[in-house]
Amino acid sequence: MRAACHAPIRGDFTGLRGLEWDKMLHCPAQAARAIPTISAATSMSQTRHVFFISDGTGITAETLGHSLLAQFPDTRFRNHRLPFIDSTDKARDCVQRIKDAAIESGIRPIVFNTLVDPSAVAALREADALFLDLFEKFIEPLENELGQRSTHAAGRFHGIADSQDYKKRIEAINFTLAHDDGVSHADLAEADVILVGVSRSGKTPTSLYLAMQFGIKAANYPLIPEDFERNRLPVELTRYRGKLFGLTIGPDRLSQIRQERRPNSRYASLENCLHEIESAQRMMKREGIKWLDSTAKSIEEISTIILQEVRLDPQSY
Amino acid sequence: MRAACHAPIRGDFTGLRGLEWDKMLHCPAQAARAIPTISAATSMSQTRHVFFISDGTGITAETLGHSLLAQFPDTRFRNHRLPFIDSTDKARDCVQRIKDAAIESGIRPIVFNTLVDPSAVAALREADALFLDLFEKFIEPLENELGQRSTHAAGRFHGIADSQDYKKRIEAINFTLAHDDGVSHADLAEADVILVGVSRSGKTPTSLYLAMQFGIKAANYPLIPEDFERNRLPVELTRYRGKLFGLTIGPDRLSQIRQERRPNSRYASLENCLHEIESAQRMMKREGIKWLDSTAKSIEEISTIILQEVRLDPQSY
Structure with missing residues (x-):
């Protein structure tokens, strides 16, 4: 049952192999789908793969990322949203996806991430990519300014706290x-x-x-x-x-x-x-x-x- | 006519004095409103004022900012959105707003900004605040990685480029x-x-x-x-x-x-x-x-x- 519930790897391979969807998603067995391989899914070269990786939806990371990438109109980017990365196992799956993209395009990918959990971040950093870490870049200056440790509560990016x-x-x-x-x-x-x-x-x-x-x-x-x-x-x-x-x-x-x-x-x-x-x-x-x-x-x-x-x-x- | 078109300073003084609304907004003369002063508008002390300053709508800066601030549940924040800051004059008006907020609360404010124009950024930096610059933090690593200068085109945050x-x-x-x-x-x-x-x-x-x-x-x-x-x-x-x-x-x-x-x-x-x-x-x-x-x-x-x-x-x- 679980195997059938894996998120598919789509045309541009958003969705995550090994993600345990069954916790949040009901997935009837008959809905199992073939999983196309990455090499079949992409063909453009000289395209920079960009990953938006979040322990929440990734929408904030992606919106910010698009705004920044719009400053480089001469580069072709290919975007991949990897949401709900809330464990080191899932972060490791991301690493594999980043590696596959690097091989496919011949150039290292760019990663915007908002992961909060330090061990998940460490696992993700195994990949060879330019990491633009929205959490890390700003949370330390905020901690210093406020004289407080942050709670490091995951899923707060674009959450429904209240x-x-x-x-x-x-x-x-x-x-x-x-x-x-x-x-x-x-x-x-x-x-x-x-x-x-x-x-x-x-x-x-x-x-x-x-x-x-x-x-x-x-x-x-x-x-x-x-x-x-x-x-x-x-x-x-x-x-x-x-x-x-x-x-x-x-x-x-x-x-x-x-x-x-x-x-x-x-x-x-x-x-x-x-x-x-x-x-x-x-x-x-x-x-x-x-x-x-x-x-x-x-x-x-x-x-x-x-x-x-x-x-x-x-x-x- | 222009005087009547100034954005009002509201309860929490979002909106910007001196902003030239007449470029985008029709504002009949009879719609002129009284402008309350900042000191009358706020009373809580120990509240940290937070500004989201953008040459566009500021929505991206604000969404990211909320997510980061949610990591500090013990601090009270008061948020101010200052959108469409697309000139050094408007940036200078922001400086005054930040100063007023600092005086009112007795502690320096936090500023999330996405300004692209270097002279507007320089003008803004005159204020005493913790600046968390979404553009600056990420654009330089991207320029190095891509081997290109960014266009520094303003208003691309949350724009409708295409x-x-x-x-x-x-x-x-x-x-x-x-x-x-x-x-x-x-x-x-x-x-x-x-x-x-x-x-x-x-x-x-x-x-x-x-x-x-x-x-x-x-x-x-x-x-x-x-x-x-x-x-x-x-x-x-x-x-x-x-x-x-x-x-x-x-x-x-x-x-x-x-x-x-x-x-x-x-x-x-x-x-x-x-x-x-x-x-x-x-x-x-x-x-x-x-x-x-x-x-x-x-x-x-x-x-x-x-x-x-x-x-x-x-x-x-």
């Missing part, structure tokens, strides 16, 4: 889903922020990111042609002016996005997009609603600006 | 929303994964996280009492067995979650929860669907396990 916080976050996601696209007016008083803007200006992904990353209850409400004809804010929103934040978008980009939804419609036409955007901006200006242009921004950037502007200061998860 | 990637991610979010809770069977063939499980087993937040963080098209489909009576998988799913992944949950926890939704209902009763969970697990076992127990896991952990199991290896954003 279950109250986690519950709040899940509640925010549920709230945001229930208040997407003006679906419900109920409980709008509970919203931390209400995003407004024309259809497809970026309200929904931004609301979800605010909920997911920051535990913010973010409703969103579309401004539609009827609102512009009446020339006033939807009446449901007027009670919550202090929570409103607007998104706008360039007309070309809006037309392009809408074309994908409803090709050759009036809805998607550049002329109509321009009209809606101008009307919405006029309305927001008159109503004293702050807004920003989402055209060239990521949902991370939009969300960060909104947090500052609506005076919310949640923890990032 | 717009194709970003588009894919937004598409995944839209797909996931359109295929939440079995709402639509259309285009299920496009799904990267289809989560199944009883109502409130964690499918929706997990699907959204997979889409948001990894650009995965994650549909989800509830297993309901009618399925258990018929004793077979919903017919819409049988064509996509290879994409199915199950979530289960402890009966106590499920009953608790459902109580909050529909207090004292049969739906929420422990007996019914137990029955549904057992039926669902029996069905998944028979159909060869892998599953995991979501009870004590974060959506990051659940998502990371699913990625490995369904052999998806996307980049983390």
Whole structure:
């Protein structure tokens, strides 16, 4: 049974041979899969293999790693996420994976790791690689500064240390889903922020990111042609002016996005997009609603600006 | 006009005096707000102020910082996110904020920074603080290893370098929303994964996280009492067995979650929860669907396990 539960070695061989998935995963025997070999899985040479190794999910290590590697646009990198490495045995398995990658590419890999357990770290260091240890680099200066030993508790990278916080976050996601696209007016008083803007200006992904990353209850409400004809804010929103934040978008980009939804419609036409955007901006200006242009921004950037502007200061998860 | 657009100094004075918001934010004059002073905003002593300073959103710096600080549970930290610090002038404003915090708390602050521009870094270093520089610590070893100078391009931490990637991610979010809770069977063939499980087993937040963080098209489909009576998988799913992944949950926890939704209902009763969970697990076992127990896991952990199991290896954003 256990053999069938080994994580597969995939195209780029993320997943870990020998990892005891059965502790956390039910794996019916009939789901056993063939395990392709590494040599069959990769062929590019001159590619630098990069491993993100963590006793947790590895998401933090990977996000930081991508940001750093983006500073070297001329190098081709191949990324491997090895999460849940919480024993020396698993660390030894990682060593083998790193060695295989070095042989395959002919050059030593780069390893970003956030392992906390010293014996697991020692086992991992047997590999020949450039180790960029997020824990080691920063924990010692912090210990010196604070005059305390760190707890060396594993799995704290991107953990859910505090279950109250986690519950709040899940509640925010549920709230945001229930208040997407003006679906419900109920409980709008509970919203931390209400995003407004024309259809497809970026309200929904931004609301979800605010909920997911920051535990913010973010409703969103579309401004539609009827609102512009009446020339006033939807009446449901007027009670919550202090929570409103607007998104706008360039007309070309809006037309392009809408074309994908409803090709050759009036809805998607550049002329109509321009009209809606101008009307919405006029309305927001008159109503004293702050807004920003989402055209060239990521949902991370939009969300960060909104947090500052609506005076919310949640923890990032 | 510009004066009215300064980011406010909030309760814990995140937001930056003198930041030129007008470049990215429309700020109607009537939205000007009073700016509370720092001394009024904080009162706890023996609290260590922590700054996350970035030329981008600061989300990466903050996530890593939280993980490291969680290793020191006996110290109280107060966090301040200072994003979009992309000039020496803004860096100098940060210095003042750090100084104010040091005076207020009587102890020097800790600064996690990801600034790339050397002159902005130099300006920031004027402050008396423990600097934990995510860029500096890792970029030099990477330059040596790769034999290349880094581009020193600012704003690459958590950026949207590749717009194709970003588009894919937004598409995944839209797909996931359109295929939440079995709402639509259309285009299920496009799904990267289809989560199944009883109502409130964690499918929706997990699907959204997979889409948001990894650009995965994650549909989800509830297993309901009618399925258990018929004793077979919903017919819409049988064509996509290879994409199915199950979530289960402890009966106590499920009953608790459902109580909050529909207090004292049969739906929420422990007996019914137990029955549904057992039926669902029996069905998944028979159909060869892998599953995991979501009870004590974060959506990051659940998502990371699913990625490995369904052999998806996307980049983390």
